[in-house]
Amino acid sequence: MNQDELFYKSTMEEERVDGIEKITGRAKYSAEHSLPNMAYGVFVESRIAKGTIKSMDITKALASDGVIDVIYYENCPAIPGYSTDATNRPKNVSEWRGHKVLHDNVVRFFGQPIALIVADTLENANAAIRLVKAEYDTVIPEIDFDKLRLDESKLKGTNNYKRGEEKKYKQAAVFIEAEYNIPIEVHNPMELHATIAVWEGDDKLTVYDKNQGPRNTQVTLARTFGLPEKNVRVITENVGGAFGSGLRTWANTPAACIAAKKIQRPVKIVLTRPQMFTMIGYRPHSWQKVGIGADNSGILQGISHEGISNTSKYEDFREGLVNVSRYLYACANVDTKYSMLPLDLSTPIWMRGPGEASGCFALESALDELSYKLKIDPVELRIKNFSDINPESKLPFSANNLKDCYAYGKEKIGWSKRSKTPGLLKENGWQIGYGMAVGVFGAGKGVASVRAILNNNGTLVLETAISDMGPGTTTSMTRIAAEKMQIPLEKVKFKLGDSSLPPGPSQGGSGTTSTVGSAVLLACETVQNKLKELAIKFAPEFANKTVTDLLVENSLVQLVNNDQVKISITELLKIAEKSNIDITVTSTGKTAQELKFATNSFSVHFVRLAVNPKNGAIKIQQVVATADAGKIINYKTARSQMIGGVVGGVGMAMSEEAKFDTVTGQIINASLHGYHVPLHSEIPPTDVWFVNKPDNNMGELGAKGVGEISLIGVAAAITNALYNATGKRVRSLPITPQKLGFKA
Amino acid sequence: MKRCAISDTRRGFIIKSASIAALYLTPSILVKAYATESVIPLPIPKEKLQLTINGKLFNLEVDARTSLLNLLREEIGYTGTKKGCEMGQCGACIVHVNGKRTNSCLSLAVTNEKLSVTTIEGLANGEALHPMQEAFLKNDSFQCGYCTPGQIMSAVTCVREGKAKTKASIKNYMDSNICRCGAYQNIVDAIYEVAQSGKKI
Numbered sequence: 009m010n011q012d013e014l015f016y017k018s019t020m021e022e023e024r025v026d027g028i029e030k031i032t033g034r035a036k037y038s039a040e041h042s043l044p045n046m047a048y049g050v051f052v053e054s055r056i057a058k059g060t061i062k063s064m065d066i067t068k069a070l071a072s073d074g075v076i077d078v079i080y081y082e083n084c085p086a087i088p089g090y091s092t093d094a095t096n097r098p099k100n101v102s103e104w105r106g107h108k109v110l111h112d113n114v115v116r117f118f119g120q121p122i123a124l125i126v127a128d129t130l131e132n133a134n135a136a137i138r139l140v141k142a143e144y145d146t147v148i149p150e151i152d153f154d155k156l157r158l159d160e161s162k163l164k165g166t167n168n169y170k171r172g173e174e175k176k177y178k179q180a181a182v183f184i185e186a187e188y189n190i191p192i193e194v195h196n197p198m199e200l201h202a203t204i205a206v207w208e209g210d211d212k213l214t215v216y217d218k219n220q221g222p223r224n225t226q227v228t229l230a231r232t233f234g235l236p237e238k239n240v241r242v243i244t245e246n247v248g249g250a251f252g253s254g255l256r257t258w259a260n261t262p263a264a265c266i267a268a269k270k271i272q273r274p275v276k277i278v279l280t281r282p283q284m285f286t287m288i289g290y291r292p293h294s295w296q297k298v299g300i301g302a303d304n305s306g307i308l309q310g311i312s313h314e315g316i317s318n319t320s321k322y323e324d325f326r327e328g329l330v331n332v333s334r335y336l337y338a339c340a341n342v343d344t345k346y347s348m349l350p351l352d353l354s355t356p357i358w359m360r361g362p363g364e365a366s367g368c369f370a371l372e373s374a375l376d377e378l379s380y381k382l383k384i385d386p387v388e389l390r391i392k393n394f395s396d397i398n399p400e401s402k403l404p405f406s407a408n409n410l411k412d413c414y415a416y417g418k419e420k421i422g423w424s425k426r427s428k429t430p431g432l433l434k435e436n437g438w439q440i441g442y443g444m445a446v447g448v449f450g451a452g453k454g455v456a457s458v459r460a461i462l463n464n465n466g467t468l469v470l471e472t473a474i475s476d477m478g479p480g481t482t483t484s485m486t487r488i489a490a491e492k493m494q495i496p497l498e499k500v501k502f503k504l505g506d507s508s509l510p511p512g513p514s515q516g517g518s519g520t521t522s523t524v525g526s527a528v529l530l531a532c533e534t535v536q537n538k539l540k541e542l543a544i545k546f547a548p549e550f551a552n553k554t555v556t557d558l559l560v561e562n563s564l565v566q567l568v569n570n571d572q573v574k575i576s577i578t579e580l581l582k583i584a585e586k587s588n589i590d591i592t593v594t595s596t597g598k599t600a601q602e603l604k605f606a607t608n609s610f611s612v613h614f615v616r617l618a619v620n621p622k623n624g625a626i627k628i629q630q631v632v633a634t635a636d637a638g639k640i641i642n643y644k645t646a647r648s649q650m651i652g653g654v655v656g657g658v659g660m661a662m663s664e665e666a667k668f669d670t671v672t673g674q675i676i677n678a679s680l681h682g683y684h685v686p687l688h689s690e691i692p693p694t695d696v697w698f699v700n701k702p703d704n705n706m707g708e709l710g711a712k713g714v715g716e717i718s719l720i721g722v723a724a725a726i727t728n729a730l731y732n733a734t735g736k737r738v739r740s741l742p743i744t745p746q747k748l749g750f751k752a
Numbered sequence: 753m754k755r756c757a758i759s760d761t762r763r764g765f766i767i768k769s770a771s772i773a774a775l776y777l778t779p780s781i782l783v784k785a786y787a788t789e790s791v792i793p794l795p796i797p798k799e800k801l802q803l804t805i806n807g808k809l810f811n812l813e814v815d816a817r818t819s820l821l822n823l824l825r826e827e828i829g830y831t832g833t834k835k836g837c838e839m840g841q842c843g844a845c846i847v848h849v850n851g852k853r854t855n856s857c858l859s860l861a862v863t864n865e866k867l868s869v870t871t872i873e874g875l876a877n878g879e880a881l882h883p884m885q886e887a888f889l890k891n892d893s894f895q896c897g898y899c900t901p902g903q904i905m906s907a908v909t910c911v912r913e914g915k916a917k918t919k920a921s922i923k924n925y926m927d928s929n930i931c932r933c934g935a936y937q938n939i940v941d942a943i944y945e946v947a948q949s950g951k952k953i
Contacts (some may be wrong), residue, residue, distance in 0.1 A: 023889045030897030031885045031904060033832015033872035040831035073795035130826060131817040135793060198836045198844055198898040198932050246833070248898025249932050281837040478896030478933050531808060648892045648938060655934025680841040689923040691936045 012700055019643040022497065024483045026246075026476075038218040039202035043274040047076055049267050050133040051121035051259075051283065052140045057149035057673025058352045059114040059121060061142050071138040074132030076141065076271050080123035081709055084110040085270055087262070089232030102231040106323050106355055109259035110266060115144065116322050117354040118673040119286035121259050126267050128274060133536060139154065149673040153204075153293040154189070156349060157316045165324060165348040169334060171400075172341030176310030182303025183310075184377045188298070188370040189740040190319075193291040193659075195359050196685060197477075199248020200281065201288050205264035206274035214241045217261055220254035220281050221514025223523070226507035228257040242507040247477040251656070252358040253288045254477065255516050260287065268735040285666060285678040289357025292317040294329055296370040302749035306384045306392045309489075310341040313371065319348045320355040327356075328363030331400075333371050335606070336448050338395035352673055358516065360656055361720040366447050369660075372724035373446035373739065376731065379484045380430070386444060386728070387414050387423070388449040398606035406605035406705035411444065413612040413634035416697050417444065420632040421614040430735035438618040441733025445718030447611035451637070451703075451712035452519050454597040456527035457510035462535050462589040466563035466583040468493060470531060471503045474512035474524055479715055480645030482662045487642055488525050488709070492532040494561030500693075501530075510592050516607060518713025521641060522574050527595035536560040538589050539577065546584045547575045605705045607636040611717035613654070613725040615692075619733045624745030628692040628726065635696075635717055638703035639710035650696040650718045657722020659686045725748065801866045805830065806874025814861050820854075821845045823861040824871060832872035832901045836930070843929030846902040847871050853928075854911040865929035875908070883951050884908050889943035895933035903929045907943045908953055916947035 066078040066273040072380035090108045097103070109121050123140055147512040156162050177183045204216040213235060219225045223244040230237045233259040247254065260277045268275040279287055299312040313333035319325040330344040359365075391411060397404045400496075417423075424444035427433040433440040461469040470489055476482050483500045493500075503509065513523050540558040543550040543565040549572070550558065550565070559568050564746040566574035581587065619625070633650045640646045663684040667677045677683045702710025723741060730748075731737050738747050745751075798813040803827065814823055821838070824830040829852070833856055836844030840855040848854045849868040856869075875882045884907050886894070894900040906929050911914050915925040922943050923936075931939065946953065 024892065026897070027889045027894075028881070030894055030900055031872075031881070031888050032876055033830075033901045035897055036831065037834075037898065040825070042829055072792050129815060131796075132813045139792060175775060196932055197896070198834070198930065199843065199896070200835060230850050247896060249896040251932070278835070279840065281841075453878070480895065586831050644883060644892050645895075648895055648933075648935060649834075649939050652895060652934030655931075655936060664774070679839055681839065685930060686934070686936075686938065687930065688926040688936045691923075691934070694937060 009603060015641040018055040021421055021644065022644065024480055024645065025486050025497070025502070026482050037246045037248050038204065038216045038244060039200070039276060039278045039356040041204055043204060043206055046274040046276055047126050047128060047271060047434045048130045048133045049124050049126045049264060049275050049277040050137060052123040052125060052137055053299055054115045054118060054120040054122045055142070056115055056144050056146045057118040057151065057672065058734040059115050059144050059146040061115065063143045064123065065141040066123065069136040071137055072132065072136040074128040075136050076128065077126045077267065078123055079126065079267055079270060080111050081111060081113050085266060087232060087266065088234035091182060091410055091434060098234055100231065100236065101234045104232050104262070105640045107259065109263050113572060115293070116350060117286065117590055118318065118675070119283065120354070121287065124263050126271055148179045151351055151353065151668050151673045152670040153318055153349060153351060156351070157295055163316065163349055166345065166347040168345050170343040172221060173310070174343045175312050175595070176341030177298065177299045177301030177312055177604055181304045182378065182381050183299060183301030184374060184381060185297070185299045185338040185648055186377060186739055188293045188296045188373060190366050190369060191741065193359060193664045194285050194666050194683060195251045195253040195288070195714050196680065196683065197249030197251060197288065199278045199535045200275070200284060201253065201258060201260055202278040203261045203264040204276040205268040206275060207269050211235055212239045213265060213321050214243065215261065215265065216243045218247060218250070218254060219244055219257065220250050220475055220477055222475055222505060222507040223511045224514045225257050225261065228259065233265065234263060235445045235709065240507070243505065244475040247475050250477040252362065253361040255358055255514055258288045274688065274722035281680060282678040285675050285683070286354055289355060290666065291328065291359035291362070292319065292325065293367045296329065296366070298370050300374045300378055302378060302382060304382070306382050306389050308337055308339040309392045311339050314342050314345045315367070316347050316349050318351045318353065318356065320353055321350045323355040324348060327366070332364050332367040332448060334400040335398045336371065336446065337393040338399055339393065360653070361447070361449065361687060361716040362381065365660070365717065365720045368445065368447055368721050369723045372721055373727055376443065376724070376728040377737065387418060390414070390446065398595040401606050403604060403606040404605065404609045406637065407638065407700060407701065407703040408608070408610060409699040410610050411611065412699050413610065413636055417612050417614040417632045417634045419617055420695055422628060423614070426732060430732050432735070435618065438620055439733040440616070440618050441729040441731065442614070443725045443727070443729025443732055444612060445721040445724035445728060447613065447717045448608050449518055449716040449720060451522065451607045451706070452517065452597065453526060453706060454513050454519055454523040455594065456524045457592060457594040458524070458527040458531040459510050459590070459592040460531035460535050462577065464578050464587055466495065467499050467501065468495065468527060468575050469501045469503065471509040472512035472524060472527065473507045474504050474520065475515055477515055479649050480642060481515065481524065483645055484521055484641045485524060485528050485533070488528050489532055495563055495607045518715045518717070521711050521713055522706055522709060523597065525641065525711060526707050527593065529708055530595045531591065534591050534593050535589055538591065539565050542580055542584045543575060545675045549575065569663035575577050603705055607706060607712065608702070609635065609712040609714060609717045611635045611652055611721055613721050615725040615729040617726065617729045618734060619730065624748040624750040626662070626730065626743065631692045631694040633694055633696050633718065635714055636699040637714045637717065638701070638706055640698045640700045641711050646698065647696045649714050651694045652696045653718020654722055655686050655691055656719045658691065658726070661723040661726040661741060661743055662686070662690070665742055769928065788816050799862045801862050801865060803866065804868040806870060815947050816860070818861045819845070819857050820857040820859040820861045820864055820869070824856060830871050830873055834898055834901055836899065842899070843906060844902040846905045848905060848909065853906055872904060875904065882908070883946050883949070883953055884942070887946045891938045891942040891945065893938040893942045894935050899929060899931045903931065903939055907939070910943055911947045911953055916943050921943055
């Protein structure tokens with residue numbers, strides 16, 4: 009067994025440190041805290057997409073059994089962060105970004121919260137929703153993305169990039185041009201977004217809130233309500249998935265705070281599943297056009313990548329939709345153009361693999377199309393245009409082991425069985441196809457603070473204000489600390505999910521492991537140095553030694569060159585008359601420029617699927633997911649994350665689409681029945697493989713994230729395999745039998 | 753046998769519970785398509801309810817509109833049973849009622865009179881985990897953990913009902929339970945492992 013296999017085997021035998029809590033139902037999610045005298049808040053939603061509310065009659069709702077208050081624009085207390093008056097704004101206040109809930113009578117999207125009913129029970133609150141009567145002045149909304157994007161006057165925020173010559177691909181010996189369309193996708197984590205808010209007096213606020221960054225929510229609330237940060241505590245113990253939806257603070261959070269203050273009781277708001285489609289963001293609708301050309305040997309001559317994605321009318325949301333074409337492959341002539349299209353919808357938000365997930369669908373589909381025209385194997389085509397340096401920044405990639413991924417994936421999926429001509433391979437009457445695609449995402453390392461408390465019994469407690477939405481951060485951080493300190497996992501306790509802990513980043517952009525992991529390493533190193541200093545000062549056997557002569561492992565301080573000279577941590581703290589060592593450190597991030605490297609994670613997905621030629625039914629038979637994400641901290645949880653990304657990608661390719669009535673602006677499939685996410689029986693067996701080479705330019709940890717790359721490229725690998733099976737190219741997601749030419 | 757204080761006859765009870773169910777369990781998206789109501793509904797009196805939860809007898813007074821899910825989570829504090837959609841579409845709220853798996857969000861609490869409910873909190877025997885829980889831990893069959901209680905409750909009846917003989921039949925049975933993190937493969941592995949072990953669960 010080689011080192012990799014030994015490591016994989018050992019982590020596969022470990023269990024998630026928070027596992028028992030989750031499988032016994034003891035783990036508490038944000039809505040599951042019970043406070044004395046708690047009231048329930050439910051939103052009344054707008055029944056139009058655009059216009060103003062002429063009048064709202066709340067009298068019947070107020071008279072309904074158990075209703076305590078109905079809060080709306082006429083009676084909503086003044087919120088410092090809601091004021092648009094910048095000149096008189098106190099220093100500790102920032103203007104709320106986006107829709108100011110319960111603030112005004114303007115309707116910006118269908119299903120906008122226009123009033124909050126607060127009652128003693130959930131049943132009484134729900135019963136009063138239909139008693140609120142709103143009269144509207146309606147304006148016809150602009151909803152139809154496909155139509156409106158054609159009108160250039162509707163576009164905004166256009167951003168152009170060019171290196172070499174523009175539209176150079178048109179002069180290449182072989183080129184293709186194609187358009188790609190991806191509808192709105194909705195995160196739909198299983199846990200509904202929820203907030204419980206409780207005030208102590210006028211200026212102390214505690215909220216239990218679902219988000220991906222308790223620190224971020226704390227700052228947002230402090231600045232909205234004009235409170236000192238220390239007076240706002242955000243508790244986010246467990247997060248039931250988020251995938252990006254928790255990266256900002258949505259209406260439920262300030263609404264619960266407003267209501268709790270107004271009625272002087274704790275208030276809980278839990279969104280409904282339909283509200284999860286309108287109130288917490290989504291992956292924007294995108295249209296892309298790619299032109300790509302190569303010489304006859306397959307060397308890329310030019311890439312032009314144009315993209316439009318929607319935002320709301322009241323806020324800009326930009327995605328790095330076309331950026332991937334600038335840096336994934338060596339190509340001298342690249343031009344990209346990106347614009348936003350504002351619609352009368354709520355504001356989008358990053359969703360797993362933001363930008364690149366949509367961008368790679370277009371680029372990796374286009375490369376596949378080009379490969380058939382060139383009659384070059386799609387993997388070969390990618391290898392021919394491989395780049396060691398990031399062609400956009402001209403910085404070398406800190407590591408780029410894509411070629412290892414290609415080699416492993418080809419072997420594992422059985423690439424040699426693939427037919428070079430589409431539609432030729434058959435099995436039991438089904439058409440068989442093979443496809444692959446690359447995924448890439450930035451791998452940054454940011455700022456994080458960690459407190460470490462080493463107790464005299466040898467246990468180590470680590471604390472930081474981050475949240476764990478499911479990837480297994482708690483487990484990975486525990487492992488990093490246990491390895492560094494050379495102590496068993498059980499001796500490490502990693503605490504998170506509380507803004508009163510030292511500040512940490514929001515969990516997003518695949519940056520948690522590298523960022524917080526580096527801070528954990530620094531904290532452990534600092535503790536070790538403190539121990540060494542104490543040993544030199546208090547333990548006679550280490551007198552006259554220097555810290556470099558000493559090492560700390562397995563709860564002992566000992567000499568590097570003589571392990572017989574040692575003292576236990578317990579004994580050392582005793583003679584030093586200390587009950588513990590308690591330190592807080594901050595690990596700083598580094599930009600690519602400071603590093604002089606471009607840092608990215610890469611993935612390559614291989615797919616084998618079968619298509620029934622009679623009705624277009626598709627069975628994805630096998631997926632091989634390979635990734636280059638530096639050193640893997642925990643194979644078990646990283647593998648699970650990769651498998652989960654494939655499931656997300658299958659949803660993107662096969663079924664996920666928020667459908668709109670373009671006349672009213674209402675989502676017509678806002679439920680888990682209408683919006684189909686992949687189920688057990690729709691998931692292919694997935695093999696996972698990691699390059700698992702530490703990226704030394706990322707610091708001692710050598711690890712990069714896998715959260716985004718696990719999904720990026722999956723959809724293109726599926727449509728590419730579909731083309732290989734049938735000769736039919738689907739450029740507009742999701743794939744449906746109709747798009748393959750079959751009747752519904 | 754007196755079923756419930758809400759009406760004298762079983763038929764009356766069915767009619768009333770059905771209309772309550774129609775009002776309160778209809779997906780809100782449909783309800784809201786109708787015009788707003790002009791009449792303030794009368795306060796709903798509490799109903800007596802006796803049922804067993806995880807082996808413990810409860811004598812309760814509950815709002816007739818309360819779902820079994822909200823009774824467990826909001827009234828009793830058994831928050832292990834999760835709320836994911838309240839439309840019976842996701843399976844996060846699945847519990848066992850007299851041994852049968854049930855979407856607790858679609859079951860009015862008062863319809864569970866004299867019945868026996870088992871939730872995720874009642875599956876382990878004290879600190880000793882249920883074999884299905886152990887298999888979920890070992891196979892890393894969850895990430896965020898939110899759908900997990902529902903998956904485990906379904907998984908247990910999947911094996912008990914003899915639907916876990918092949919991975920394909922497990923998948924079909926488990927289509928009732930959505931996992932958005934995408935732990936499906938590891939969930940099926942766990943169920944298959946428990947089924948193959950032949951342990952009586």
